[in-house]
Amino acid sequence: xxxxxxxxxxxxRLGLWLFAVxxxxxLGFVLLSAFAADVMERPVLAGLNLAIVYGFxxxxxALLMALLYGMLCKSEPLDESSHGSTSQAATAGDEAQGxxx
Amino acid sequence: xxxxxxxxxxxxxxxxxxxxxxxxxxxGRKAKSSAGYFAAHGQIPWAVNGIAFAGDYLxxxxxxxxxxxxxxxxxxxxxxxxxxxxGWIVALFxxxxxxxxxxxxxxxxxxxxxxxxxxxxxxxxxxTLVVSVFYLIPQMVGAGSLIQPLLGFPHWxxxxxxxxxVITIVVTAGMVSTTWVQFLKGSLLVVFxxxxxVLLLGRGxxxxxxxxxxxxxxxxxxxxxxxIAGRRVLPATDGWQEHDxxxxxxxxxxxxxxxxxxxxxxxxxxxxxxxxxxRRTSDGAMIDGAPLGREATQKELKPVxxxxxxxxxxxxxxxxxxxxxxxxxxxxxVVLWRNMTVExxxxxxxxxxxxxxxxxNEVLRPGEHPKFAGxxxxxxxxxxxxxxxxxxxxxxxxxxxxxxxxxxxxxxGAAARKSTIVGIASIGFFYVLTLxxxxxxxxxxxxxxxxxxxAAPLLARSISTWLFxxxxxxxxxxxxxxxxxxxxxxxxAVAHDILVGVVGMKLSEAKKVRVxxxxxxxxxxxxxxxxxxxxxxxxxxxxxxxxxxxxxxxLPALVMLLFWKATTKEGIVASVLVGMISSLGWILLSSDTxxxxxxxxxxxxxxxxxxxxxxxxxxxxATLIVVSLMTKPKAAAA
Numbered sequence: 213x214x215x216x217x218x219x220x221x222x223x224x225r226l227g228l229w230l231f232a233v234x235x236x237x238x239l240g241f242v243l244l245s246a247f248a249a250d251v252m253e254r255p256v257l258a259g260l261n262l263a264i265v266y267g268f269x270x271x272x273x274a275l276l277m278a279l280l281y282g283m284l285c286k287s288e289p290l291d292e293s294s295h296g297s298t299s300q301a302a303t304a305g306d307e308a309q310g311x312x313x
Numbered sequence: 314x315x316x317x318x319x320x321x322x323x324x325x326x327x328x329x330x331x332x333x334x335x336x337x338x339x340x341g342r343k344a345k346s347s348a349g350y351f352a353a354h355g356q357i358p359w360a361v362n363g364i365a366f367a368g369d370y371l372x373x374x375x376x377x378x379x380x381x382x383x384x385x386x387x388x389x390x391x392x393x394x395x396x397x398x399x400g401w402i403v404a405l406f407x408x409x410x411x412x413x414x415x416x417x418x419x420x421x422x423x424x425x426x427x428x429x430x431x432x433x434x435x436x437x438x439x440x441t442l443v444v445s446v447f448y449l450i451p452q453m454v455g456a457g458s459l460i461q462p463l464l465g466f467p468h469w470x471x472x473x474x475x476x477x478x479v480i481t482i483v484v485t486a487g488m489v490s491t492t493w494v495q496f497l498k499g500s501l502l503v504v505f506x507x508x509x510x511v512l513l514l515g516r517g518x519x520x521x522x523x524x525x526x527x528x529x530x531x532x533x534x535x536x537x538x539x540x541i542a543g544r545r546v547l548p549a550t551d552g553w554q555e556h557d558x559x560x561x562x563x564x565x566x567x568x569x570x571x572x573x574x575x576x577x578x579x580x581x582x583x584x585x586x587x588x589x590x591x592r593r594t595s596d597g598a599m600i601d602g603a604p605l606g607r608e609a610t611q612k613e614l615k616p617v618x619x620x621x622x623x624x625x626x627x628x629x630x631x632x633x634x635x636x637x638x639x640x641x642x643x644x645x646x647v648v649l650w651r652n653m654t655v656e657x658x659x660x661x662x663x664x665x666x667x668x669x670x671x672x673x674n675e676v677l678r679p680g681e682h683p684k685f686a687g688x689x690x691x692x693x694x695x696x697x698x699x700x701x702x703x704x705x706x707x708x709x710x711x712x713x714x715x716x717x718x719x720x721x722x723x724x725x726g727a728a729a730r731k732s733t734i735v736g737i738a739s740i741g742f743f744y745v746l747t748l749x750x751x752x753x754x755x756x757x758x759x760x761x762x763x764x765x766x767x768a769a770p771l772l773a774r775s776i777s778t779w780l781f782x783x784x785x786x787x788x789x790x791x792x793x794x795x796x797x798x799x800x801x802x803x804x805x806a807v808a809h810d811i812l813v814g815v816v817g818m819k820l821s822e823a824k825k826v827r828v829x830x831x832x833x834x835x836x837x838x839x840x841x842x843x844x845x846x847x848x849x850x851x852x853x854x855x856x857x858x859x860x861x862x863x864x865x866x867x868l869p870a871l872v873m874l875l876f877w878k879a880t881t882k883e884g885i886v887a888s889v890l891v892g893m894i895s896s897l898g899w900i901l902l903s904s905d906t907x908x909x910x911x912x913x914x915x916x917x918x919x920x921x922x923x924x925x926x927x928x929x930x931x932x933x934x935a936t937l938i939v940v941s942l943m944t945k946p947k948a949a950a951a
Contacts, residue, residue: 230406231407234406238399238402238703242699242700242703245688246688249680249689252679253678259643260636261674261678263678263679264388264639267391267394270399271398271741271744274402277402278401278402278733278734278738281405281406281734282731282734285727285730
């Protein structure tokens with residue numbers, strides 16, 4: 213993956229980290245529902261049970277993490293954009309970022 | 314239920330559909346080249362594309378199916394909302410930017426970017442077609458459900474109407490107008506759902522303990538008498554004798570019978586609660602023994618969806634906040650309806666709907682739906698089914714061909730990323746609303762027992778006819794938007810991947826567009842037929858299957874291509890084919906398909922549980938790895 217630029221590589225790494233965090237949260241929800249359904253009934257916040265709080269939390273969390281990703285992704289100088297195009301399908305990164313530069 | 318077509322509804326509906334089609338004609342004039350037809354020249358602004366993601370993704374299934382499932386079973390429908398949204402995280406963090414970098418028109422382009430292999434084009438083109446057709450079925454079923462109450466036409470007319478309008482949109486216009494149509498309905502859907510939720514919270518809950526009759530409690534011994542509470546019991550014959558928990562009374566006006574379901578009520582006591590039966594005969598439907606209709610000698614099914622008790626014995630709550638809505642419902646008692654089948658001697662069947670009084674806190678937790686009830690038992694099959702579905706939803710979004718092609722309509726990777734974020738914001742907001750809409754419909758007193766897909770529009774009708782007309786028209790145009798996207802994706806697969814890439818036809822730009830349009834007509838026709846065949850099923854459930862097939866066929870190949878250097882073209886082809894065939898085969902052999910599609914005994918089904926994802930997604934990954942290792946090029950050690 214040496215043909216990827218530093219920016220592309222760091223954006224990709226960021227994407228994978230955030231993905232891993234969300235995966236853990238989602239797995240937690242699914243496994244709790246499947247193996248500890250009773251826990252989901254307990255009231256945890258303002259009288260709402262865990263199922264509702266966790267469910268809404270996953271939706272709001274997805275949005276917050278998406279915004280975080282949008283803010284932290286680095287933009288890339290235009291002249292480096294050709295490096296990524298011939299590389300094998302690698303990781304997330306930007307090819308042309310004229311509008312952000 | 315019998316629906317009265319309202320003029321307001323007809324007017325609003327045709328205005329919407331007319332405006333949509335007109336818009337697509339107007340915008341479509343420009344799309345002559347294939348870059349224009351398939352990818353809108355990559356010129357769509359990212360914000361518009363983001364909302365169009367919502368219009369594309371928030372299909373009839375999200376709106377009608379999820380709300381319907383929540384309205385019938387509570388929280389379980391919301392599991393789909395959560396899974397559908399979580400899938401976008403995969404799309405944004407892993408797939409979005411590489412997709413944009415690698416492809417041109419179709420999903421197969423991206424898979425094939427490194428290899429230029431006919432095999433990959435063929436496999437990816439085929440899986441695009443299969444997934445799109447599977448996803449089309451629920452959209453068409455939803456359209457049919459909507460048209461019935463709105464315009465008074467039968468189900469199949471709705472399906473045919475959608476088919477024709479969509480084919481017109483796709484054939485005249487391509488991606489530019491499809492995008493703008495999706496943008497329009499995506500924003501309308503989110504805005505009006507929000508309006509509906511605000512009105513719903515403003516109305517609050519009303520307790521209606523007497524919406525349906527009940528008799529008793531009486532001692533158990535009182536059941537086997539010729540009369541109960543002064544009403545004469547009809548002898549249980551013609552199949553009714555098989556169900557000793559059902560009691561029929563004769564009526565003084567002799568119009569059919571009154572049906573009651575016997576439910577335990579404390580020690581040696583029972584209570585009889587009113588039930589409703591629909592018997593389908595060759596001469597039409599019979600409701601509680603009388604022909605369906607509005608005459609004095611006829612009957613119809615009553616709308617349902619009531620609360621018997623509110624907290625502290627209140628009769629109505631008045632306006633509620635977003636949190637007190639749940640807290641109040643949790644302390645109330647809801648009437649849910651379940652059904653059983655009575656088989657008669659002439660081989661017709663009655664579906665008997667009976668009340669199930671449920672504490673409110675039980676509809677706010679997962680596990681009420683029979684398909685998810687497994688999570689409350691120790692039986693491993695039920696838990697696996699649930700895990701399997703949640704996995705398929707998570708992996709499915711990022712592998713839906715009609716979503717993936719939307720990455721080619723913007724100009725670069727950054728725009729792809731930003732439009733995904735806009736998409737997540739609008740879709741996530743909408744999914745939060747689905748829980749309110751579904752639970753609101755559950756308690757609206759306006760639900761149709763025979764069609765759970767109508768919950769959200771009927772909820773709107775319980776508030777105002779105008780709102781009903783607008784919500785139905787939006788739902789219908791939502792179907793149009795999603796179906797256009799799907800048909801466009803399929804026609805791209807046929808023209809671009811299969812005919813040009815695999816068969817090797819040399820098509821000029823204009824000819825390629827023409828071939829794609831012909832393909833669009835054919836796929837549209839297939840969708841119409843399937844939409845009529847699958848009429849009975851909840852559309853949300855059907856979409857779950859489309860996600861399973863997409864996740865099994867497409868995701869493993871896409872992810873491994875991006876992250877594993879040793880992936881070979883043979884590995885990709887094998888993975889796509891194995892994922893597609895195994896998941897499809899599993900679904901066709903599952904008990905749900907046996908029961909609802911073929912009408913066979915579900916016990917005979919081969920698949921151990923209904924949702925294939927948990928087996929077929931890892932299987933496709935494993936296939937890719939094994940085949941890639943076996944076909945590793947000797948010279949270059951990857």
